[in-house]
Amino acid sequence: MSNATQAAPALPLMDETYYRSRRRRQGLREDLNSFWFLLPILALFVILFLVPLVQTAYYSFTDFNGYSTNMKFVGFDNYKKVFSDPSTLSGLGFTILYAIVVMIGVTALAIPLAVVLNRKFVGCNFVRSVFFFFSVPSLAIMGMVWKYIFSPMKTGVVNSILTSLGFDPIPWLSNNS
Structure with a gap:
Protein backbone atom coordinates (compact mmCIF):
# COMPACT_ATOMS: atom_id res chain seq x y z
CA MET A 1 0.00 0.00 0.00
CA SER A 2 1.37 3.25 -1.01
CA ASN A 3 0.31 6.28 0.88
CA ALA A 4 0.90 9.04 -1.58
CA THR A 5 -0.02 12.46 -0.39
CA GLN A 6 -1.01 14.91 -2.91
CA ALA A 7 0.05 18.48 -2.44
CA ALA A 8 -2.64 21.08 -2.55
CA PRO A 9 -2.56 23.10 -5.70
CA ALA A 10 -0.34 26.13 -5.23
CA LEU A 11 -2.14 29.45 -5.06
CA PRO A 12 -0.75 32.02 -7.40
CA LEU A 13 1.59 34.28 -5.45
CA MET A 14 0.75 37.91 -5.52
CA ASP A 15 3.24 40.03 -7.26
CA GLU A 16 5.70 41.98 -5.09
CA THR A 17 4.69 45.17 -6.89
CA TYR A 18 1.16 44.71 -5.51
CA TYR A 19 2.49 44.76 -1.94
CA ARG A 20 4.69 47.74 -2.65
CA SER A 21 1.84 49.75 -4.12
CA ARG A 22 -0.41 48.74 -1.23
CA ARG A 23 2.20 49.90 1.31
CA ARG A 24 2.67 53.10 -0.66
CA ARG A 25 -1.09 53.82 -0.62
CA GLN A 26 -1.24 53.08 3.10
CA GLY A 27 1.73 55.38 3.74
CA LEU A 28 0.11 58.10 1.65
CA ARG A 29 -3.11 57.71 3.67
CA GLU A 30 -1.15 58.03 6.94
CA ASP A 31 0.68 61.10 5.61
CA LEU A 32 -2.64 62.69 4.70
CA ASN A 33 -4.03 61.97 8.18
CA SER A 34 -0.91 63.50 9.71
CA PHE A 35 -1.37 66.56 7.52
CA TRP A 36 -4.87 67.14 8.93
CA PHE A 37 -3.44 67.12 12.45
CA LEU A 38 -0.72 69.57 11.45
CA LEU A 39 -3.05 71.90 9.57
CA PRO A 40 -4.11 74.05 12.60
CA ILE A 41 -0.48 74.60 13.61
CA LEU A 42 0.46 75.36 10.03
CA ALA A 43 -2.40 77.88 9.81
CA LEU A 44 -1.26 79.58 13.03
CA PHE A 45 2.31 79.69 11.72
CA VAL A 46 1.17 81.34 8.50
CA ILE A 47 -1.14 83.81 10.24
CA LEU A 48 1.15 84.78 13.12
CA PHE A 49 4.54 84.57 11.42
CA LEU A 50 4.56 84.48 7.63
CA VAL A 51 1.91 87.13 6.98
CA PRO A 52 3.56 89.73 9.27
CA LEU A 53 6.96 88.84 7.82
CA VAL A 54 5.79 89.43 4.25
CA GLN A 55 4.00 92.65 5.28
CA THR A 56 7.14 93.93 6.99
CA ALA A 57 9.26 93.13 3.96
CA TYR A 58 6.75 94.92 1.73
CA TYR A 59 6.56 97.97 4.01
CA SER A 60 10.34 98.20 4.20
CA PHE A 61 10.45 99.01 0.49
CA THR A 62 7.86 101.80 0.77
CA ASP A 63 7.61 105.13 2.58
CA PHE A 64 4.96 103.73 4.94
CA ASN A 65 4.99 105.55 8.29
CA GLY A 66 2.38 103.47 10.10
CA TYR A 67 -0.48 105.93 9.69
CA SER A 68 -0.93 106.95 6.07
CA THR A 69 -2.68 104.70 3.61
CA ASN A 70 -1.04 106.17 0.54
CA MET A 71 2.49 104.91 0.23
CA LYS A 72 4.89 104.80 -2.65
CA PHE A 73 7.67 102.40 -3.51
CA VAL A 74 11.12 103.75 -2.55
CA GLY A 75 13.23 100.64 -3.13
CA PHE A 76 16.38 100.23 -1.05
CA ASP A 77 16.42 103.89 0.15
CA ASN A 78 15.23 102.90 3.64
CA TYR A 79 18.02 100.33 3.93
CA LYS A 80 20.60 102.87 2.69
CA LYS A 81 19.45 105.33 5.38
CA VAL A 82 19.55 102.74 8.16
CA PHE A 83 22.95 101.28 7.30
CA SER A 84 24.57 104.67 6.71
CA ASP A 85 23.55 105.96 10.17
CA PRO A 86 26.55 105.65 12.54
CA SER A 87 24.39 105.08 15.62
CA THR A 88 22.63 102.15 13.96
CA LEU A 89 25.93 100.61 12.92
CA SER A 90 27.30 101.12 16.43
CA GLY A 91 24.25 99.45 17.98
CA LEU A 92 24.43 96.57 15.50
CA GLY A 93 28.12 96.06 16.23
CA PHE A 94 27.52 96.08 19.98
CA THR A 95 24.63 93.62 19.65
CA ILE A 96 26.73 91.19 17.61
CA LEU A 97 29.65 91.51 20.04
CA TYR A 98 27.34 90.99 23.03
CA ALA A 99 25.73 87.92 21.46
CA ILE A 100 29.11 86.33 20.70
CA VAL A 101 30.58 87.06 24.15
CA VAL A 102 27.49 85.81 25.99
CA MET A 103 27.28 82.67 23.87
CA ILE A 104 30.95 81.82 24.41
CA GLY A 105 30.81 82.77 28.09
CA VAL A 106 27.70 80.74 28.86
CA THR A 107 29.02 77.73 26.96
CA ALA A 108 32.46 77.97 28.56
CA LEU A 109 30.85 78.13 32.00
CA ALA A 110 27.94 75.69 31.53
CA ILE A 111 29.77 72.70 30.06
CA PRO A 112 32.49 72.41 32.75
CA LEU A 113 29.89 73.08 35.45
CA ALA A 114 27.65 70.30 34.07
CA VAL A 115 30.61 67.90 33.97
CA VAL A 116 31.54 68.70 37.59
CA LEU A 117 27.94 68.37 38.81
CA ASN A 118 27.61 65.01 37.07
CA ARG A 119 30.32 63.52 39.30
CA LYS A 120 29.87 62.27 42.85
CA PHE A 121 31.39 64.47 45.53
CA VAL A 122 30.62 65.57 49.06
CA GLY A 123 27.65 67.94 48.98
CA CYS A 124 26.78 67.06 45.38
CA ASN A 125 23.04 66.88 46.07
CA PHE A 126 23.10 70.20 47.93
CA VAL A 127 24.87 71.97 45.06
CA ARG A 128 22.46 70.48 42.53
CA SER A 129 19.49 71.57 44.63
CA VAL A 130 20.87 75.12 44.83
CA PHE A 131 20.97 75.28 41.04
CA PHE A 132 17.51 73.74 40.80
CA PHE A 133 16.09 76.10 43.44
CA PHE A 134 16.12 79.10 41.12
Whole structure:
Protein backbone atom coordinates (compact mmCIF):
# COMPACT_ATOMS: atom_id res chain seq x y z
CA MET A 1 0.00 0.00 0.00
CA SER A 2 1.37 3.25 -1.01
CA ASN A 3 0.31 6.28 0.88
CA ALA A 4 0.90 9.04 -1.58
CA THR A 5 -0.02 12.46 -0.39
CA GLN A 6 -1.01 14.91 -2.91
CA ALA A 7 0.05 18.48 -2.44
CA ALA A 8 -2.64 21.08 -2.55
CA PRO A 9 -2.56 23.10 -5.70
CA ALA A 10 -0.34 26.13 -5.23
CA LEU A 11 -2.14 29.45 -5.06
CA PRO A 12 -0.75 32.02 -7.40
CA LEU A 13 1.59 34.28 -5.45
CA MET A 14 0.75 37.91 -5.52
CA ASP A 15 3.24 40.03 -7.26
CA GLU A 16 5.70 41.98 -5.09
CA THR A 17 4.69 45.17 -6.89
CA TYR A 18 1.16 44.71 -5.51
CA TYR A 19 2.49 44.76 -1.94
CA ARG A 20 4.69 47.74 -2.65
CA SER A 21 1.84 49.75 -4.12
CA ARG A 22 -0.41 48.74 -1.23
CA ARG A 23 2.20 49.90 1.31
CA ARG A 24 2.67 53.10 -0.66
CA ARG A 25 -1.09 53.82 -0.62
CA GLN A 26 -1.24 53.08 3.10
CA GLY A 27 1.73 55.38 3.74
CA LEU A 28 0.11 58.10 1.65
CA ARG A 29 -3.11 57.71 3.67
CA GLU A 30 -1.15 58.03 6.94
CA ASP A 31 0.68 61.10 5.61
CA LEU A 32 -2.64 62.69 4.70
CA ASN A 33 -4.03 61.97 8.18
CA SER A 34 -0.91 63.50 9.71
CA PHE A 35 -1.37 66.56 7.52
CA TRP A 36 -4.87 67.14 8.93
CA PHE A 37 -3.44 67.12 12.45
CA LEU A 38 -0.72 69.57 11.45
CA LEU A 39 -3.05 71.90 9.57
CA PRO A 40 -4.11 74.05 12.60
CA ILE A 41 -0.48 74.60 13.61
CA LEU A 42 0.46 75.36 10.03
CA ALA A 43 -2.40 77.88 9.81
CA LEU A 44 -1.26 79.58 13.03
CA PHE A 45 2.31 79.69 11.72
CA VAL A 46 1.17 81.34 8.50
CA ILE A 47 -1.14 83.81 10.24
CA LEU A 48 1.15 84.78 13.12
CA PHE A 49 4.54 84.57 11.42
CA LEU A 50 4.56 84.48 7.63
CA VAL A 51 1.91 87.13 6.98
CA PRO A 52 3.56 89.73 9.27
CA LEU A 53 6.96 88.84 7.82
CA VAL A 54 5.79 89.43 4.25
CA GLN A 55 4.00 92.65 5.28
CA THR A 56 7.14 93.93 6.99
CA ALA A 57 9.26 93.13 3.96
CA TYR A 58 6.75 94.92 1.73
CA TYR A 59 6.56 97.97 4.01
CA SER A 60 10.34 98.20 4.20
CA PHE A 61 10.45 99.01 0.49
CA THR A 62 7.86 101.80 0.77
CA ASP A 63 7.61 105.13 2.58
CA PHE A 64 4.96 103.73 4.94
CA ASN A 65 4.99 105.55 8.29
CA GLY A 66 2.38 103.47 10.10
CA TYR A 67 -0.48 105.93 9.69
CA SER A 68 -0.93 106.95 6.07
CA THR A 69 -2.68 104.70 3.61
CA ASN A 70 -1.04 106.17 0.54
CA MET A 71 2.49 104.91 0.23
CA LYS A 72 4.89 104.80 -2.65
CA PHE A 73 7.67 102.40 -3.51
CA VAL A 74 11.12 103.75 -2.55
CA GLY A 75 13.23 100.64 -3.13
CA PHE A 76 16.38 100.23 -1.05
CA ASP A 77 16.42 103.89 0.15
CA ASN A 78 15.23 102.90 3.64
CA TYR A 79 18.02 100.33 3.93
CA LYS A 80 20.60 102.87 2.69
CA LYS A 81 19.45 105.33 5.38
CA VAL A 82 19.55 102.74 8.16
CA PHE A 83 22.95 101.28 7.30
CA SER A 84 24.57 104.67 6.71
CA ASP A 85 23.55 105.96 10.17
CA PRO A 86 26.55 105.65 12.54
CA SER A 87 24.39 105.08 15.62
CA THR A 88 22.63 102.15 13.96
CA LEU A 89 25.93 100.61 12.92
CA SER A 90 27.30 101.12 16.43
CA GLY A 91 24.25 99.45 17.98
CA LEU A 92 24.43 96.57 15.50
CA GLY A 93 28.12 96.06 16.23
CA PHE A 94 27.52 96.08 19.98
CA THR A 95 24.63 93.62 19.65
CA ILE A 96 26.73 91.19 17.61
CA LEU A 97 29.65 91.51 20.04
CA TYR A 98 27.34 90.99 23.03
CA ALA A 99 25.73 87.92 21.46
CA ILE A 100 29.11 86.33 20.70
CA VAL A 101 30.58 87.06 24.15
CA VAL A 102 27.49 85.81 25.99
CA MET A 103 27.28 82.67 23.87
CA ILE A 104 30.95 81.82 24.41
CA GLY A 105 30.81 82.77 28.09
CA VAL A 106 27.70 80.74 28.86
CA THR A 107 29.02 77.73 26.96
CA ALA A 108 32.46 77.97 28.56
CA LEU A 109 30.85 78.13 32.00
CA ALA A 110 27.94 75.69 31.53
CA ILE A 111 29.77 72.70 30.06
CA PRO A 112 32.49 72.41 32.75
CA LEU A 113 29.89 73.08 35.45
CA ALA A 114 27.65 70.30 34.07
CA VAL A 115 30.61 67.90 33.97
CA VAL A 116 31.54 68.70 37.59
CA LEU A 117 27.94 68.37 38.81
CA ASN A 118 27.61 65.01 37.07
CA ARG A 119 30.32 63.52 39.30
CA LYS A 120 29.87 62.27 42.85
CA PHE A 121 31.39 64.47 45.53
CA VAL A 122 30.62 65.57 49.06
CA GLY A 123 27.65 67.94 48.98
CA CYS A 124 26.78 67.06 45.38
CA ASN A 125 23.04 66.88 46.07
CA PHE A 126 23.10 70.20 47.93
CA VAL A 127 24.87 71.97 45.06
CA ARG A 128 22.46 70.48 42.53
CA SER A 129 19.49 71.57 44.63
CA VAL A 130 20.87 75.12 44.83
CA PHE A 131 20.97 75.28 41.04
CA PHE A 132 17.51 73.74 40.80
CA PHE A 133 16.09 76.10 43.44
CA PHE A 134 16.12 79.10 41.12
CA SER A 135 13.76 77.42 38.65
CA VAL A 136 11.15 76.66 41.33
CA PRO A 137 9.73 80.20 41.82
CA SER A 138 9.01 80.60 38.11
CA LEU A 139 7.14 77.28 38.09
CA ALA A 140 5.18 78.30 41.17
CA ILE A 141 4.24 81.62 39.59
CA MET A 142 3.10 79.84 36.42
CA GLY A 143 0.97 77.53 38.56
CA MET A 144 -0.64 80.51 40.27
CA VAL A 145 -1.38 82.15 36.91
CA TRP A 146 -3.04 78.98 35.57
CA LYS A 147 -4.97 78.63 38.83
CA TYR A 148 -6.25 82.18 38.35
CA ILE A 149 -7.20 81.49 34.73
CA PHE A 150 -9.10 78.30 35.57
CA SER A 151 -10.52 79.36 38.92
CA PRO A 152 -13.73 77.39 39.60
CA MET A 153 -15.57 80.50 40.74
CA LYS A 154 -16.95 83.20 38.48
CA THR A 155 -13.77 85.24 39.04
CA GLY A 156 -11.60 82.98 36.87
CA VAL A 157 -10.75 84.32 33.44
CA VAL A 158 -12.28 81.43 31.51
CA ASN A 159 -15.38 81.27 33.71
CA SER A 160 -15.93 85.03 33.49
CA ILE A 161 -15.87 84.73 29.69
CA LEU A 162 -18.29 81.80 29.84
CA THR A 163 -20.57 83.73 32.22
CA SER A 164 -20.59 86.76 29.93
CA LEU A 165 -21.61 84.44 27.06
CA GLY A 166 -24.54 83.15 29.14
CA PHE A 167 -23.10 79.82 30.28
CA ASP A 168 -22.75 78.54 33.82
CA PRO A 169 -19.25 78.55 35.33
CA ILE A 170 -17.39 75.23 35.09
CA PRO A 171 -15.65 73.89 38.21
CA TRP A 172 -12.31 73.35 36.42
CA LEU A 173 -9.98 72.73 39.35
CA SER A 174 -12.46 71.51 41.94
CA ASN A 175 -13.33 68.01 43.05
CA ASN A 176 -16.92 67.18 43.97
CA SER A 177 -16.14 63.89 45.69
